Amino acid sequence: MSAVPGIAFGVAVASAAGLAVVFWTGGDTRLEGVLLAAALGGLGVGIIAMAKLWLRDELDTEDRGLLASTEDDRLEARVLVEAGNEPLKGRRRALQLMVAALGALGAALVFPVRSLGPRPAGGLRSTPFRSGGRVVTADGLPVKADAIPIGGELTVFPEGHTLAADAPAVLVRVEARLLNLPDERQAWTVDGLVAYSKICTHAGCPVGLFEAESGLLLCPCHQSTFDVLNGAEPTFGPAARKLPQLPIAVDGEGFVIATGDYSEPVGPGFWDRT
Amino acid sequence: MTSRLVGWVDDRLGTARFTRRVLNKVFPDHWSFMLGEVAVYCFIVLVVTGTFLSFFYEASPQTTVYSGSYDPLTGVEVSRAYASALNLSFDVRAGLFIRQMHHWAAVVFVAVLSLHAARVFFTGAFRRPRELNWVIGASLLLLALVNGFTGYSLLDDQLSGTGLRIGYSVVLSVPVVGTWLVSLLLGGEFPGPDLLSRLFVLHIMIVPALITGAVMAHFVILIRQKHTQFPGPGRTETNVVGLRLWPTYAAKAVGLFFLTAAVLAALAGLVQINPIWLFGPYRVADVSAAAQPDWYMGWLEGAQRLMPPFEIHLFGYEIPNPFFPGVLLPAVTFLLLFAWPWIEARVSGDNTEHHLLDLPSDQPIRTALGVGAIAFYGILFLAGSTDVIAVWAHISVNVLVRILQVAVIVVPVAAALVTKRACRRRRQLRAAAMGPKVPT
Numbered sequence: 273m274s275a276v277p278g279i280a281f282g283v284a285v286a287s288a289a290g291l292a293v294v295f296w297t298g299g300d301t302r303l304e305g306v307l308l309a310a311a312l313g314g315l316g317v318g319i320i321a322m323a324k325l326w327l328r329d330e331l332d333t334e335d336r337g338l339l340a341s342t343e344d345d346r347l348e349a350r351v352l353v354e355a356g357n358e359p360l361k362g363r364r365r366a367l368q369l370m371v372a373a374l375g376a377l378g379a380a381l382v383f384p385v386r387s388l389g390p391r392p393a394g395g396l397r398s399t400p401f402r403s404g405g406r407v408v409t410a411d412g413l414p415v416k417a418d419a420i421p422i423g424g425e426l427t428v429f430p431e432g433h434t435l436a437a438d439a440p441a442v443l444v445r446v447e448a449r450l451l452n453l454p455d456e457r458q459a460w461t462v463d464g465l466v467a468y469s470k471i472c473t474h475a476g477c478p479v480g481l482f483e484a485e486s487g488l489l490l491c492p493c494h495q496s497t498f499d500v501l502n503g504a505e506p507t508f509g510p511a512a513r514k515l516p517q518l519p520i521a522v523d524g525e526g527f528v529i530a531t532g533d534y535s536e537p538v539g540p541g542f543w544d545r546t
Numbered sequence: 547m548t549s550r551l552v553g554w555v556d557d558r559l560g561t562a563r564f565t566r567r568v569l570n571k572v573f574p575d576h577w578s579f580m581l582g583e584v585a586v587y588c589f590i591v592l593v594v595t596g597t598f599l600s601f602f603y604e605a606s607p608q609t610t611v612y613s614g615s616y617d618p619l620t621g622v623e624v625s626r627a628y629a630s631a632l633n634l635s636f637d638v639r640a641g642l643f644i645r646q647m648h649h650w651a652a653v654v655f656v657a658v659l660s661l662h663a664a665r666v667f668f669t670g671a672f673r674r675p676r677e678l679n680w681v682i683g684a685s686l687l688l689l690a691l692v693n694g695f696t697g698y699s700l701l702d703d704q705l706s707g708t709g710l711r712i713g714y715s716v717v718l719s720v721p722v723v724g725t726w727l728v729s730l731l732l733g734g735e736f737p738g739p740d741l742l743s744r745l746f747v748l749h750i751m752i753v754p755a756l757i758t759g760a761v762m763a764h765f766v767i768l769i770r771q772k773h774t775q776f777p778g779p780g781r782t783e784t785n786v787v788g789l790r791l792w793p794t795y796a797a798k799a800v801g802l803f804f805l806t807a808a809v810l811a812a813l814a815g816l817v818q819i820n821p822i823w824l825f826g827p828y829r830v831a832d833v834s835a836a837a838q839p840d841w842y843m844g845w846l847e848g849a850q851r852l853m854p855p856f857e858i859h860l861f862g863y864e865i866p867n868p869f870f871p872g873v874l875l876p877a878v879t880f881l882l883l884f885a886w887p888w889i890e891a892r893v894s895g896d897n898t899e900h901h902l903l904d905l906p907s908d909q910p911i912r913t914a915l916g917v918g919a920i921a922f923y924g925i926l927f928l929a930g931s932t933d934v935i936a937v938w939a940h941i942s943v944n945v946l947v948r949i950l951q952v953a954v955i956v957v958p959v960a961a962a963l964v965t966k967r968a969c970r971r972r973r974q975l976r977a978a979a980m981g982p983k984v985p986t
Contacts, residue, residue: 308815319804478831495932546862546863
């Protein structure tokens, strides 16, 4: 039993040496872990074993005493503070001005906080999509309308803005006769090809999963589900608003173009969104 | 030689007086009192490993073409932040090991803090005169959560980037000032040019400074008030029975530090955590299924998934859905947590000093409420993984969500009722065993 500390410390020494060698020769994560654990563990086991074997383990009792100060102490303390303040008793005006100065300075010092950034409200209401611009994939390539079969789905951006965080759209083709949109919105589609914002109106995750048989777009973060055939109305999950629709058309060469920006601000809501 | 040095210091600081007093202090010994200690040791490991990492990490969203040792990403355009994390993982000696030790320490830190908080709650150690320390402790839990989230979000990988986007939407949802708050944090619309560098400052400077200060205050108060103890032979409200700090308690404490660090080292070397090279760099239009945050965010994630599609629209203004599970729920949670000592004192009418701990069954109502709360947040944690559970259990995720929406109300109530009954039973049995002299 009393050999335990010696053995434990011995293991620790050997492991530390081994660790040094491992570092020297380039390192290896698993060996680093095992050897450091053995070195630390050896020290820990050794010290605790020493304590249990040889250090005094009798229980002692200590009086708690009183936490609160005595009445005398409290009185003395108050007297001290009040005696110090005494000369200022008649100087109300000066004290009020001091408080006013502190307050004014404090208020002024808040202003640099404004430099931390512009309020993004303007940027929140529009994306780089413009009328007549071609949509492109993440690689910057334009999209031929007839390259998308029924059930096909593609993520598209405005041309030149493939890194814009608010821009991505989901371009899907469904059977045209199944699309159930009001007439003005029907004009935003081409032969079953329809585009909605990919930014979930719940908390902003990309709505990346398309189930073609049911025409549902699913957001993997919190499982909000949107019905593509019915204007991307939410049918399950915490999203309360449909995905904004992007008006699209096909240009003379058969490429998909946007004919305007989204129907409303994309993504999650905020206080003055509407 | 040492006595000369000690004499030199004492001549200038009078340390011997202090040493006499402190080394004699008595600390009660119970295994559950080690939880807070282990949390502090995790924090020490976090600071040491974190300092190493901070020498290599670049908090920059500027892009660069990756050209390090991890071949599958060679030639891919990534942020400098992500590239620096890959560099740490593959091209810095012991870099991956220290990164993993840091991440494991964070995960264990929050777990042990939660267990420690639960121990303090169920034994009533938050009662007068320790209300202030309870508030400091609750703040520490909150700070640990913040630092964990900001920490893993620095790496700009696909998984943590998705989490940041959700966080952004939650901040945006705050009524009236949401867009202002977002500009404070990001400098503009998501992702903003300053997000990573501001998270970095928060993570390595502001929050650790607050944690350090709070831990020191926590300790000073503990030493001033002396630790609580369980009732037992010779133990009263006016004494402390235990081990003297020197030598035995100090030796065991130091030993426990080494053991804690040893466990974290073993985890760091043998159990992979946060393999960011598999997630890929963050791309704003991409996401993958089974996206899970670090464990301690699970209750918030579950709340988002279970929340029905409810929004408030008033006079042209709106309070969007993520506000309720993302802001209101944690605000109420921490408010209740902070206020608990005063709530309990008011309801129980008990305003006396307590230095002897309760056994959980001594306080059926408090224990029942605590178990109910754990059940509530436990169900939220489960709900945070609905897609993972649905695949594993072969059930529809929609059905699972409905089940959990009901369970989150029913199960905590049932758990609380069962617990209250069990506590009362336990007390009766204990009183009967001790004989008629002891009042129940």
